[in-house]
Amino acid sequence: MWVRRPSATDGLGGPLPRAFYRRHVVRVARALLGRLLVHDAPEGRSVARIVEVEAYRGTRDPASHAWRGETPRTRVMFGPPGRSYVYFTYGMHHCLNLVAEPEGIAAAVLVRAAAPLDGLELMRARRGGVPPDRLMRGPGCVAQALGLTRGHDGLDLVAGPLWISDLPPARGRRRIGVGPRIGIRRAVERPWRFFLVGHPCVSAARTSSNQVI
DNA sequence: GTATCGATTAGC
DNA sequence: CTAATCGATACA
Numbered sequence: 001m002w003v004r005r006p007s008a009t010d011g012l013g014g015p016l017p018r019a020f021y022r023r024h025v026v027r028v029a030r031a032l033l034g035r036l037l038v039h040d041a042p043e044g045r046s047v048a049r050i051v052e053v054e055a056y057r058g059t060r061d062p063a064s065h066a067w068r069g070e071t072p073r074t075r076v077m078f079g080p081p082g083r084s085y086v087y088f089t090y091g092m093h094h095c096l097n098l099v100a101e102p103e104g105i106a107a108a109v110l111v112r113a114a115a116p117l118d119g120l121e122l123m124r125a126r127r128g129g130v131p132p133d134r135l136m137r138g139p140g141c142v143a144q145a146l147g148l149t150r151g152h153d154g155l156d157l158v159a160g161p162l163w164i165s166d167l168p169p170a171r172g173r174r175r176i177g178v179g180p181r182i183g184i185r186r187a188v189e190r191p192w193r194f195f196l197v198g199h200p201c202v203s204a205a206r207t208s209s210n211q212v213i
Numbered sequence: 214g215t216a217t218c219g220a221t222t223a224g225c
Numbered sequence: 226c227t228a229a230t231c232g233a234t235a236c237a
Contacts, residue, residue, distance in 0.1 A: 054220070056220070063220070064220085065220075068234085071234095087232095088232065089219060089231090090219060090222080090229080090231080090232095091229070091232070092221080092229065093222070095221080097220085112220090138221070138222070139220070139221075140221050140222060141221090141222080182220080183219085183220055183221070184220065185219085
């Protein structure tokens with residue numbers, strides 16, 4: 001069992017409780033915006049603010065990996081909430097999801113973009129000489145910057161090396177943009193992508209066509 | 214067994 | 226716009 005190492009400069013609070021994730025995936029996705037994503041890797045800690053997410057749910061939405069039912073790859077999506085779902089795609093990229101909703105309901109939130117806050121050197125070593133705002137812009141970049149691979153699939157987000165802080169996101173003066181998911185051919189055009197409006201680390205794709213609420 | 218496509222990215 | 230690159234999936 002992994003034990004998170006405390007540190008003197010640790011002002012991050014603790015991991016969100018499992019109940020946070022045991023809700024409708026869209027509600028979880030919105031609640032994740034602005035929160036701190038932490039990876040305590042053997043090489044060191046990385047911290048980033050989540051600025052863009054997408055929700056995936058159920059076995060009927062053809063955009064969801066789980067739409068054909070439970071398979072070895074999607075099993076974790078059907079499992080208990082508060083775990084990671086990391087998949088490999090296009091033969092070269094990994095993507096990080098956070099599993100939501102009660103066990104038995106396949107649902108997860110894809111982390112599409114984040115703003116690096118700590119562990120910048122570590123991220124630069126993993127990503128190469130990329131400007132800070134581009135380190136975690138795009139789901140593949142998020143996973144790469146954090147050093148996540150399929151070995152990080154199914155991790156417990158409540159008591160593990162990968163977790164979301166329970167510190168509340170800044171409430172004041174933040175707008176949440178809403179739009180359809182990106183990169184989906186058989187799109188189900190529903191407002192399942194959420195992002196912090198105007199944040200430099202949000203992926204630019206189709207932003208102009210999205211509503212702002 | 215073969216064929217196709219992908220919750221993507223970097224580069225031209 | 227396309228190449229990269231391989232696991233999951235569909236089908237013979």
